[in-house]
Amino acid sequence: MFPGDHLQLLYHFWMVGDMLSGKTPLFHNVYEFNTGDDAARFEPGAYYAPFSLAWALLNAACSRALAWNLTGLLTLWVTAFFTWMLATRYTRRWPLAALAALIGIALPYRWVSLLGGSPTGFAMAWIPMFWLGLDDAIRRNKMSAGILSGLVILFACWTDTHVFFFSVLSIPAWGL
8 A cells, every 4th residue: 555646546446436336426526635515526527537437347346456457458458459550551561560569568668657557557558549540540531530539639638648748749740
């Protein structure tokens, strides 16, 4: 129970689980700074969705710690899959695409953030999906890809504003 980002993020994941199970009202943070008036604790927000939703669903079937670890593992699979899909746009050789996917999940900053419990570690799963949507929107002029990129950047914003900010900054470079 060493204090840090991981406990704060777990707290928000746990609140979403309580909201979904009916233990607390939706969008009410009744545990933090509560002076007795639960209605005053109405705090609408994203609560790190959709990863908090994944954690809550997993926590319904297993322990908090296992749900936490499985949610982190899910983010790695999402990163690997969409990095693979993105890399196949640039090469037809699957070993190179697999290497790109491996590099995508092996970045040290990602592991430090994920294992440290920072929302950044979870949110970095959105980057390859965002770039894949941008690639389709720019190259193939597909509106559905633009919508996908818009939703993904919204999820990135809900999960971690740093990842959102740097993803938005990458748009001109990716476009070129």
